[in-house]
Amino acid sequence: MRRSWFLLPLSVVLLSVLVGGSTAPAPSLSDEIQRLLQRWQVDQAFWGIAVYDLDAEQMLYSRNASQSFLPASNQKILTSATALDVLGSTHRYETVLHYNGTTNGATMQGDLILEGSGDPTFGSTEVRGEDPLKVWAQKLADMGVERIEGRLIGDDNVFDDQPYPGGWTVDYITEQKGRYMGNSAGGLTYRDNVVPVTVRATRPGAPPSVEVQPENAVSITNRATTSSRWRGNTLQVNRTFSTNELVLTGSVARSYSGTVAVPVSDPTAFVLQSFERRLQEAGIETDLDLVDIDNLDDRPDEGSPLFVEYSRPFAEIAAVVNKESNNFYAEQVFRSFGWGGSARGASRRTKSFLREADINTRKLLIHDGSGLSRKDLVTPQAMVKLLAHMNEHEEREAFLASLPRGGERNTTLDYRLHRTDVQAKTGSLEFVRALSGYTERPNGNRVAFALFANNYTSPSYRISRTIDDIVRAVASGGS
Template sequence: MLTFCCPSLRRPVAALVFFAACLPLSAAGQAPYSESAAAEELTETISQTLDTEPFEGAYWGVHIVNLRSGTVLYSKNAQSNFVPASNVKLLTTAAALDQLTADYRFRTRVYADGPIEDGTLKGNLIVRGSGDPTIGGYEQRDDPTRVFRQWADSLKALGITHISGNIIGDDNRMDDTPLGHGWSWSDISYAYAAEIGGLVFNENTVDLHVLGQEVGQPAKITWEPFDTDYVNVVNRSRTIPWRTEDDEKYQRIMGTNTIHVRTKVHPNREETESITITNPTLYFVHVLREVLLREGISVGGTPADLDETATTVQYDSDLVRPVASYTSKPLRQIVRTLNHESQNLYAEQILRTLAVEVPPQTTEDLKPGSSALGVKSVRKTLAAARVDTSRIQLVDGSGLSRQNLVRPQSIVRLLQYMWTHPAPAASSAFYDSLPKGGQEGTLEYRFQGNAPAHANVRAKTGTLSNTSSLSGYVTSERGTPLAFSIFCNHHLAEGNQVRSAQDVLVNALARLPL
């Protein structure tokens, strides 16, 4: 537990946690506190928590609303703009459920553009991307090539044992810009900054395993899927004695699929890391070709991006016919993974899907299937939630960019809108997508034990350096639903100190006798 002290208040944060847990409760049988009394208690708790020395110079924004009455219980800097980090995912998922519906599914189709004669497909195999982020993704990570093997089974059922042409990926459903606007170049090696595109496999990463050997020797490095030669791994790792500190270092050289591993690892100790690739479309069809070969289907041609070939595909032509497909789970399950795990790639793919499926009317010259056009669709849902969209700035769907600016009040208005959304399926899917305090996802290790908000709060975290956010729902002691948004920007405190302060506030809400 944290024990830093504030010279002015002379109250350690540990005492603040106790203070929040011991807010006065009305006696059994008495009427609940009035909203004004609750607001007074909150004001005291919040000032005692935030006005402490570790947060000197930090900028806090807090907005709390009673969802039953609509009353604002507390507001601090709630109409100022903050960098929201992953709280942007609340906006993306709300817009997707609002406009695409909770039952929306991605459908990826595989086509043949030639006849099948004597077991040979005399032509190309073409995968038409849907932007589905789930193929080989989070729920398939134990077997990322499963869908590809199923496609191989479909081809063999049609009698295909050889493909004379190429394995071609069509990613034209979405804009080709691979990264979000304003993303940092130093992030591009890591899975949270994976490239975006019309075709996605294994979350556009390879999964490295670095196993320590004898001291002084390089570690043994393997990767999934099956040590694919799509990447080139340069092993500069070292096995170090147990008494020395280990260190993980990975770098994918920008614009290439060359990965340098400089990890220091102890003997027989394994470190794992997912490292991004570049050109997701080529990666997709490259691994698909490898799987087909492993499944006994020979391929005469090479993997290729449709844009890099002279091939023109007319999908409604009699010469082009579907031979396999994959349909994703419904959107309600995808956004649950997205928000529980704070999955950036899922958010970016959904943002661009909005641009494709529900393109907004605009006079701006924006690319079809682009993030910028997807942001316009998000703004449509925000406007329906009575958010002043002229006062926010959105540039991506995940919150990885520091150029996003959102108000705490705007987040809470969106939470209110989704709480009473006219489509119950959208409302429940949005609520269920948020991890439960002390039990799930990014909140698994917060609000644990006897914390008042344990298994009660449902909220989305957000973290960048010097930035932390937490927004969602919590129920008061007497069952009143509350919506809250807590932002902290420009802090120099340790991340766990900021999170502890946020938790104090949410636990105080859960103890309110409303």
């Protein structure tokens, strides 16, 4: 009896070990995504999801994939893909300084014509290197030029004269909303089409000092004050719509000194003013009329090219567009491949490219290249089909290299998806979050995904966390 009394518990223990040690089946990918969408009550958002296995040519998960969503900066995927197809990764922009005139001793007399090609990198702070206008001015001085008389003409006709696309909110243009928000597009650009405005505290109760370079680039209405506080600022720098009038309000601490980059409303005038200043800094006297070519009755004879500035290859520009989500670069690139140099022409060109890739464009609306427009609409299904197309495209390597990797420093994924094999473009506007790109399954299959969340009331960080966890779920397994 005692022996059987010992045997019974032992058999129970063995049975428990066998049952408890069995491995429960892993949740399916569908179940895991559903669980993540129900966590934190984020399922109240309007979700659009498409996860497509590129090697198996099979949709792994779909939710509202054929519905239209605001893509935010995921729009840049469409822009960069179309540009790589139309322009190519080796394309270089050219900005040319022409001269048509005569030389009298050390004086140049006639027309200097600055001809742009829409290059977003000309003098850009995003590109390391010397200021091309400064280099050109110094070269003229080194050639013995002491004075220039005549006209300095800006040729921006490679683009139309519509600097803003449809669907942008006026706040992007009139208020400081962030880096490269509301910059005017133009055929002739310089320093990202922004003017540096330096503000320094003076004495408490008095207006701060304001310095602009070049001085006549914008007009200033200074309603700000210097406070008696050592720290803490409420300074606001706003621009009157469609003008170059800046209005400063609020206060700065008495220790404050800082520079604000303010978009200009007339990029061509800004370039011409900046070049004249560079000429003067190089020791060259100027007596120049600054003229936009649009204000001339007849196109002037360009004469001979003096200097040419080439951009870096487009593959590097595409990386700035996608890795840094640079809105200004995206808008310049958008018009660069657009018929007539317009946003409307670029929209038609983008849709033409998508149709060639066998993508249904009936539910797509394309108003800009950056995704700032709240009139843009994209379906998750169209996005993964585009990603699948670019995975086989002749410019595949340049396209992939333009996308941020998880945790990659100085990109929009800097603090996201560390230790996850993912290349993807982020997107964010008010009540909009998106992430589209590529990852790899445990079986080695490559996957394209598009994740959109619109019209949510949950905290944005929960939406972004959910998006990242869905990507991890795709990369970690689940059928």
